[in-house]
Amino acid sequence: MSRKVFVSAQEVAAKAGVSRSAVSRTFTPGASVSKETRLRVLQAAEELGYHVNHLARGLTRRESGIVCLIVSDLATPYRSSLLRTLTDRLQNSRRVAMVINTDRSDGSVDRALQQAIRYRAEASIILSGMPDRSIIDLCLRNGQRLVLINRDEEQEGILRINLDDAVAAQTAVQAFWRAGCRHLAFANSAAGTPSLLAREAGFVAAAAARGLPVLVERQGATGYECGRAIARRMMTGRQRPDAVFCATDLIACGFMDGVRHEFGLSIPADVCIVGFDDIEQASWGSYDLTTFAQPVDEIALETVSWLGAHDNLASGERSLLTLHAEMIWRKTVRAG
Amino acid sequence: MSRKVFVSAQEVAAKAGVSRSAVSRTFTPGASVSKETRLRVLQAAEELGYHVNHLARGLTRRESGIVCLIVSDLATPYRSSLLRTLTDRLQNSRRVAMVINTDRSDGSVDRALQQAIRYRAEASIILSGMPDRSIIDLCLRNGQRLVLINRDEEQEGILRINLDDAVAAQTAVQAFWRAGCRHLAFANSAAGTPSLLAREAGFVAAAAARGLPVLVERQGATGYECGRAIARRMMTGRQRPDAVFCATDLIACGFMDGVRHEFGLSIPADVCIVGFDDIEQASWGSYDLTTFAQPVDEIALETVSWLGAHDNLASGERSLLTLHAEMIWRKTVRAG
DNA sequence: CGCCGCTATGCAAGCGTGTGCAAATGCTGC
DNA sequence: GCAGCATTTGCACACGCTTGCATAGCGGCG
Numbered sequence: 001m002s003r004k005v006f007v008s009a010q011e012v013a014a015k016a017g018v019s020r021s022a023v024s025r026t027f028t029p030g031a032s033v034s035k036e037t038r039l040r041v042l043q044a045a046e047e048l049g050y051h052v053n054h055l056a057r058g059l060t061r062r063e064s065g066i067v068c069l070i071v072s073d074l075a076t077p078y079r080s081s082l083l084r085t086l087t088d089r090l091q092n093s094r095r096v097a098m099v100i101n102t103d104r105s106d107g108s109v110d111r112a113l114q115q116a117i118r119y120r121a122e123a124s125i126i127l128s129g130m131p132d133r134s135i136i137d138l139c140l141r142n143g144q145r146l147v148l149i150n151r152d153e154e155q156e157g158i159l160r161i162n163l164d165d166a167v168a169a170q171t172a173v174q175a176f177w178r179a180g181c182r183h184l185a186f187a188n189s190a191a192g193t194p195s196l197l198a199r200e201a202g203f204v205a206a207a208a209a210r211g212l213p214v215l216v217e218r219q220g221a222t223g224y225e226c227g228r229a230i231a232r233r234m235m236t237g238r239q240r241p242d243a244v245f246c247a248t249d250l251i252a253c254g255f256m257d258g259v260r261h262e263f264g265l266s267i268p269a270d271v272c273i274v275g276f277d278d279i280e281q282a283s284w285g286s287y288d289l290t291t292f293a294q295p296v297d298e299i300a301l302e303t304v305s306w307l308g309a310h311d312n313l314a315s316g317e318r319s320l321l322t323l324h325a326e327m328i329w330r331k332t333v334r335a336g
Numbered sequence: 337m338s339r340k341v342f343v344s345a346q347e348v349a350a351k352a353g354v355s356r357s358a359v360s361r362t363f364t365p366g367a368s369v370s371k372e373t374r375l376r377v378l379q380a381a382e383e384l385g386y387h388v389n390h391l392a393r394g395l396t397r398r399e400s401g402i403v404c405l406i407v408s409d410l411a412t413p414y415r416s417s418l419l420r421t422l423t424d425r426l427q428n429s430r431r432v433a434m435v436i437n438t439d440r441s442d443g444s445v446d447r448a449l450q451q452a453i454r455y456r457a458e459a460s461i462i463l464s465g466m467p468d469r470s471i472i473d474l475c476l477r478n479g480q481r482l483v484l485i486n487r488d489e490e491q492e493g494i495l496r497i498n499l500d501d502a503v504a505a506q507t508a509v510q511a512f513w514r515a516g517c518r519h520l521a522f523a524n525s526a527a528g529t530p531s532l533l534a535r536e537a538g539f540v541a542a543a544a545a546r547g548l549p550v551l552v553e554r555q556g557a558t559g560y561e562c563g564r565a566i567a568r569r570m571m572t573g574r575q576r577p578d579a580v581f582c583a584t585d586l587i588a589c590g591f592m593d594g595v596r597h598e599f600g601l602s603i604p605a606d607v608c609i610v611g612f613d614d615i616e617q618a619s620w621g622s623y624d625l626t627t628f629a630q631p632v633d634e635i636a637l638e639t640v641s642w643l644g645a646h647d648n649l650a651s652g653e654r655s656l657l658t659l660h661a662e663m664i665w666r667k668t669v670r671a672g
Numbered sequence: 673c674g675c676c677g678c679t680a681t682g683c684a685a686g687c688g689t690g691t692g693c694a695a696a697t698g699c700t701g702c
Numbered sequence: 703g704c705a706g707c708a709t710t711t712g713c714a715c716a717c718g719c720t721t722g723c724a725t726a727g728c729g730g731c732g
Contacts, residue, residue: 005398005479006456006478006479006718008717008718008719009718009719010718018681018682019681019682019683020682020718020719021681021682021683021720021721022680022681022682023719024718024719024720024721025680025681025720025721027719028720028721031720031721032679032680032681033680033681034679034680034681037680037681049477049478051450051453051454051478052454052718052719053395053454053456053717053718053719054451054454054455054456054719055391055392055394055395055400055455055456055717055718055719056391056395056687056717056718056719056720057454057718057719057720058391058687058719059389059391059392059395059687059688059689059717059718059719059720060686060687060718060719060720060721061687061719061720061721062341062687064391065451066434066455074416074419074420074423075413075416075417075419075420075616076416077411077413077416079416080410080411080412080413080415080416080419081411083410083411083416084410084411084437084439087410087435087436087437088437088439088440091436091437091447091451094451096434096436096451096452096455097434097435098402098432098433098434098435099423099433099434099435100423100427100432101420101423101424101427103420103424104424111427111430114387115390115401115427115430115432116432117387118387118388118389118390118393119390119391119402119432120342120389120390120391141385142342142385142387143341143342224616224620228621253620253622254620254621256622257620257621257622258621260621260622261621261622280411280560281617284560284589284590284593285564285590285593285594285596285597286589286592286593286596286597286622286623287622342688344687344688344689345688345689346688354711354712355711355712355713356688356689356712357690357691357711357712357713358710358711358712359689360688360689360690360691361690361691361710361711363689364689364690364691367690367691368709368710368711369710369711370709370710370711373710373711388688388689389687389688389689390689391687391688391689392687392688392689392690392717393688393689393690394689394717395687395688395689395690395716395717395718395719396688396689396690396691396716396717397689397690397717398717
């Protein structure tokens with residue numbers, strides 16, 4: 001019944017009594033059509049239910065309008081909120097998002113990426129914490145523009161968006177100091193992601209500047225369970241910290257739950273905590289976590305605006321963007 | 337530099353010393369090519385970095401391999417986990433996911449959907465709670481197959497996947513009853529989504545079967561805040577419930593935080609709680625929520641398997657699938 | 673009136689593939 | 703050696719669209 005397939009520009013042209021070119025031009029912004037024919041075409045198109053075939057258009061124009069989002073741990077609060085904002089912004093700029101899930105470690109990632117290349121995606125945005133070098137190469141070699149979020153890769157034609165992790169870490173140290181904490185610790189995962197490492201290094205350095213050592217713990221995959229595991233280790237250790245900076249809000253949530261429910265300690269009286277990301281759960285009553293907000297909106301904005309700038313000629317184009325992560329004060333750090 | 341654009345089958349053919357058709361057939365499963373030429377083509381393709389252009393292929397084959405995921409509240413735990421599983425499953429079946437974000441209420445949704453139609457997406461999967469009727473129509477009218485998840489639309493050529501919400505609700509009532517609770521309540525949002533309504537109705541009916549009335553509260557948008565608001569209302573009301581079934585885990589989390597932190601009550605001693613979805617946070621130490629698990633894997637599996645069955649001829653095809661939501665026992669309901 | 677310049681339109685050549693059809697090739701059995 | 707058949711290959715057209723080029727129309731100006 002509705003298997004009547006699709007309407008082509010040809011049919012619209014026939015119905016409107018014009019040439020196929022006229023139809024094409026009607027749907028091409030900036031083309032030369034008279035007001036009158038444009039109207040007739042639009043009406044005919046409306047009646048027939050015509051939609052420009054972007055496969056064909058992409059073929060001739062050599063630009064597909066497809067942007068590919070390469071993401072791992074998609075179901076994680078921070079990632080999913082970034083994904084939401086990006087898809088929203090992209091579709092508001094007349095592009096469309098194709099998402100590639102890199103959770104599996106078998107060959108399916110490569111296969112998926114090749115899929116994206118086959119669709120001639122114009123750009124890839126990599127949200128994945130640790131994209132293979134090979135993925136990046138593949139994208140570039142196939143003429144895609146590339147945006148890396150929180151990732152360390154220096155190369156031509158790619159935009160990197162990072163956060164001022166070191167500054168944030170310093171702010172955290174300062175907050176802890178004012179709260180009277182002198183036994184600092186850092187809770188990290190074993191993932192080794194650049195941004196996580198940067199926070200850790202920044203924290204250690206800022207603490208050292210005040211003459212404070214830092215107990216660093218790295219364990220497991222970035223997430224809630226990792227926080228709980230670290231809580232167990234730290235709180236049974238010889239020297240209990242009284243302030244811990246968690247590399248991630250998820251880690252912080254796990255850490256807080258561990259500290260409270262397994263050790264009966266209270267926050268911030270016994271131990272102060274600061275997280276990073278400002279995921280939704282950080283604001284929930286059970287946590288009320290002081291943390292640093294990922295400037296998700298800004299990231300998305302800068303990304304699509306960079307995609308919009310087609311002049312990828314000058315290799316001197318500003319390719320590294322460092323955004324600010326603002327501290328959100330809640331209740332897990334004692335007032336100074 | 338890498339702006340050398342793309343390699344076409346023509347070039348591969350030249351390099352391999354065969355006709356372009358041979359190249360095409362090499363990359364078309366089931367086509368007739370001799371082992372020998374296939375090998376030569378593959379090698380040439382490898383060296384040149386050739387990737388079949390799916391825009392062109394989609395054009396002639398009249399199937400794009402694109403599946404469109406229409407989703408609202410993408411950053412929500414349940415939605416994002418469903419999205420993750422779906423993208424994974426899709427790309428494992430040689431398809432690719434295009435996501436359309438319907439959070440904004442302005443025209444951008446329609447625009448985005450039209451975008452998907454323009455790419456000749458083969459199917460749309462609607463995760464959005466309340467898709468406009470017009471969206472559904474548009475998809476169908478353009479020859480897409482349609483999968484509706486937790487949604488009530490009876491029509492030809494579409495697959496509906498629902499949960500046995502009523503059974504779950506009945507199970508919840510039973511659990512509450514065994515725990516000795518006699519003052520039941522249902523915490524719902526004002527969204528009016530079919531599945532939410534089904535849970536509510538099922539709960540009320542099952543309670544009535546035992547002669548128990550149910551205090552029903554509907555408020556705001558589905559989410560954490562909604563749960564907190566309802567907690568405030570219910571706990572200041574004349575008759576405090578001692579058992580509440582929350583339409584969603586997010587609502588349950590908000591409700592629990594409200595009950596605990598604003599009213600100092602304890603769970604499950606003072607009030608038993610059951611949620612729905614089994615989001616990750618439900619298993620966190622601060623909640624340890626007894627809830628019903630969305631069979632996310634099963635949903636994704638059924639979806640792509642249905643997409644794989646190309647015989648959409650018989651209108652009598654099984655188009656409604658009711659999956660089971662299993663109860664996950666944790667700590668928010670007293671043992672029977 | 674003739675020419676210029678501008679805008680609107682149509683023609684036709686692509687864009688990179690898939691695929692039906694016919695020709696070519698190779699193999700088998702007589 | 704030849705008919706008969708299966709397999710492989712190439713040709714050429716189709717898919718639906720964009721766009722350069724040429725042409726037609728038209729108003730203005732000298």
